[in-house]
Amino acid sequence: MNAVTPIVKIPHLTERGHVTQSRVVASEWTKFITLRSTLWSLGVGMFLTLAFPILFATVTGARWGQMSPHERADRNPLDIALAGVNVAQLAIAVLGVLVITGEYSTGMIRSTMLAVPKRLPVLWAKLGLYAVVSFVLTLPAVIIAFYASQAILDRHHILQISISSSGVFRSLLGGALYVTLVGVFAMAIGAIVRNTAGGIALFAGIFFVIPPLMNIFPTNWNNAISRWLPSEAGRQLFALTRDPNRYAQWPSGAIFLGYCVLAIAIAAVLMRRRDV
Amino acid sequence: MIEASNLTKDYGEKRAVDDVSFAVRPGIVTGFLGPNGSGKSTTMRLILGLDAPTQGDVTINGKHYRDHAAPLHEVGALLEARSIHTGRSASNHLLALAKTHGISRRRVDDLIDLVGLHEVGRKRAGKFSLGMGQRLGIAAALLGDPATIMLDEPVNGLDPEGVHWMRNLLRQLASEGRTVFVSSHLMSEMALTADHLIVIGRGRLIADTSIDDFVRKASGDRVRVRTPEATRLRELVLGQGVSVISSEPDVIEVEGVTSQRIGELAAEHRIVLHELTPLQASLEEAFMELTREDVEFKSVAA
Numbered sequence: 400m401n402a403v404t405p406i407v408k409i410p411h412l413t414e415r416g417h418v419t420q421s422r423v424v425a426s427e428w429t430k431f432i433t434l435r436s437t438l439w440s441l442g443v444g445m446f447l448t449l450a451f452p453i454l455f456a457t458v459t460g461a462r463w464g465q466m467s468p469h470e471r472a473d474r475n476p477l478d479i480a481l482a483g484v485n486v487a488q489l490a491i492a493v494l495g496v497l498v499i500t501g502e503y504s505t506g507m508i509r510s511t512m513l514a515v516p517k518r519l520p521v522l523w524a525k526l527g528l529y530a531v532v533s534f535v536l537t538l539p540a541v542i543i544a545f546y547a548s549q550a551i552l553d554r555h556h557i558l559q560i561s562i563s564s565s566g567v568f569r570s571l572l573g574g575a576l577y578v579t580l581v582g583v584f585a586m587a588i589g590a591i592v593r594n595t596a597g598g599i600a601l602f603a604g605i606f607f608v609i610p611p612l613m614n615i616f617p618t619n620w621n622n623a624i625s626r627w628l629p630s631e632a633g634r635q636l637f638a639l640t641r642d643p644n645r646y647a648q649w650p651s652g653a654i655f656l657g658y659c660v661l662a663i664a665i666a667a668v669l670m671r672r673r674d675v
Numbered sequence: 676m677i678e679a680s681n682l683t684k685d686y687g688e689k690r691a692v693d694d695v696s697f698a699v700r701p702g703i704v705t706g707f708l709g710p711n712g713s714g715k716s717t718t719m720r721l722i723l724g725l726d727a728p729t730q731g732d733v734t735i736n737g738k739h740y741r742d743h744a745a746p747l748h749e750v751g752a753l754l755e756a757r758s759i760h761t762g763r764s765a766s767n768h769l770l771a772l773a774k775t776h777g778i779s780r781r782r783v784d785d786l787i788d789l790v791g792l793h794e795v796g797r798k799r800a801g802k803f804s805l806g807m808g809q810r811l812g813i814a815a816a817l818l819g820d821p822a823t824i825m826l827d828e829p830v831n832g833l834d835p836e837g838v839h840w841m842r843n844l845l846r847q848l849a850s851e852g853r854t855v856f857v858s859s860h861l862m863s864e865m866a867l868t869a870d871h872l873i874v875i876g877r878g879r880l881i882a883d884t885s886i887d888d889f890v891r892k893a894s895g896d897r898v899r900v901r902t903p904e905a906t907r908l909r910e911l912v913l914g915q916g917v918s919v920i921s922s923e924p925d926v927i928e929v930e931g932v933t934s935q936r937i938g939e940l941a942a943e944h945r946i947v948l949h950e951l952t953p954l955q956a957s958l959e960e961a962f963m964e965l966t967r968e969d970v971e972f973k974s975v976a977a
């Protein structure tokens with residue numbers, strides 16, 4: 400051992416800034432892209448958005464000759480183009496929950512809240528970033544899925560539709576918005592529950608358990624209630640044809656957005672109040 | 676400067692911190708001592724606004740932690756509980772924290788070097804050993820070049836070289852005029868680094884004192900005297916209203932009077948002394964004595 404006590408040199412910091420919302424966004428962006436799980440989930444989500452329509456288009460084209468007229472009438476080119484949304488929403492929802500609950504399960508949240516003790520800027524940054532990322536990835540993905548599935552169907556000269564024809568682009572846009580809102584909603588649930596398994600279970604309950612449960616009610620009740628459910632209202636965003644038992648595309652979208660705002664409000668109040 | 680007044684925290688029925696008031700001053704190392712479960716970590720979380728107090732209040736440099744515009748420049752903290760995402764590399768972890776305050780990437784690299792994690796800076800933190808995680812936590816605490824440093828059991832998991840480094844670091848930080856607040860349940864560790872002690876037991880403040888006073892008070896004024904005329908000296912000091920224990924024929928231990936007074940007394944009466952030693956209870960003993968009533972999780976004597 401050296402007899403001379405070594406001096407620990409702590410380098411001094413010359414520039415000193417304070418916490419701003421845009422800095423918190425920059426920090427959250429760094430966190431977001433430096434986890435492999437994030438990149439994986441997004442990659443899988445986008446892959447599914449593209450792969451399902453391509454698969455459906457291929458199968459439909461191959462089987463078209465053997466299909467009954469009734470079966471053929473059932474095929475809808477937009478349904479095929481948006482077939483990936485139903486699965487991609489799962490990847491986006493799970494990642495949305497995980498972006499928040501991953502911080503709680505690892506304890507990272509404590510570091511985060513020491514750096515940003517006002518806490519809410521972190522929630523806004525996470526939600527904003529995730530919404531932008533989901534939308535910016537999903538919109539091109541559904542448009543590419545549309546053209547790809549159309550190209551495959553075109554080889555069989557079937558189910559052709561133009562992106563400029565009525566309601567087509569609106570549905571594609573609605574599909575991307577739906578996925579985006581699902582991500583935001585899942586994230587808010589993650590912030591409320593603060594536990595990965597619990598968050599995913601709650602999301603699955605709201606989206607996949609409650610809707611079929613409505614069938615226990617008489618039909619007119621079922622319809623009256625279901626149009627108000629977040630999942631049912633949400634999916635009207637990318638329905639090509641108007642379901643008479645649901646509200647129209649944008650009012651339904653507004654209902655789903657309302658649920659998102661409500662969940663975010665609850666998450667914000669709890670995040671501000673609870674001990675970490 | 677950290678100022679706590681009547682700080683109280685309940686977790687359900689359990690009162691973890693009970694009406695604690697103290698101040699932690701800049702320029703010295705203040706040790707925060709207490710047995711397991713006495714409320715040290717809870718107090719630190721209250722200071723940092725991670726937990727909200729049930730009653731009372733605590734400020735850092737006059738403000739609640741939450742109200743500082745640049746908290747990382749104000750306070751650097753190492754918590755007891757893990758506070759790092761296991762999937763992220765050490766340098767990306769620090770970079771994410773740095774960005775909240777617009778701190779540069781160079782600063783992050785400097786700190787990775789400072790704490791000796793240069794080799795593993797790009798590795799996932801989940802693969803770190805306890806000591807490496809602790810070093811990363813210390814790097815995070817120093818990131819903002821803070822005026823106040825608060826570390827919860829920082830030597831936990833460090834190797835001897837790391838422990839030594841930590842002591843120097845704490846002394847250095849204090850000598851630069853910073854407020855340094857360090858918890859431990861090891862008195863011996865505190866004795867080597869701290870100037871001042873705040874001791875809690877069962878959530879209550881037991882002592883708020885300089886290290887020197889703490890030891891002096893806890894050991895009482897015990898003095899060992901070796902003299903061929905032990906019996907005579909004994910008679911003399913007993914007249915002064917103190918207690919005397921004889922262990923050997925020519926050795927007595929006197930309690931309640933300073934060694935100086937005994938020396939004077941012996942000189943007055945021309946008694947030859949072979950030894951005159953002020954006795955200090957070891958710090959560990961002093962600490963245990965002080966907190967005996969307040970230890971929650973006592974080991975059962977065999």
Ligand SMILES: Nc1ncnc2c1ncn2[C@@H]1O[C@H](COP(=O)(O)OP(=O)(O)OP(=O)(O)O)[C@@H](O)[C@H]1O
Binds near residue numbers: 689690710755
């Ligand atoms: N989040 C919590 N919920 C419930 N009880 C808690 C919580 N945090 C602490 N406690 C309780 O409060 C008391 C004080 O705990 P704390 O961790 O502050 O002690 P400590 O002095 O840091 O102990 P150690 O030396 O073991 O680290 C303990 O009895 C503990 O069980």
Ligand SMILES: [Mg+2]
Binds near residue numbers: 716717827
């Ligand atoms: Mg503790």
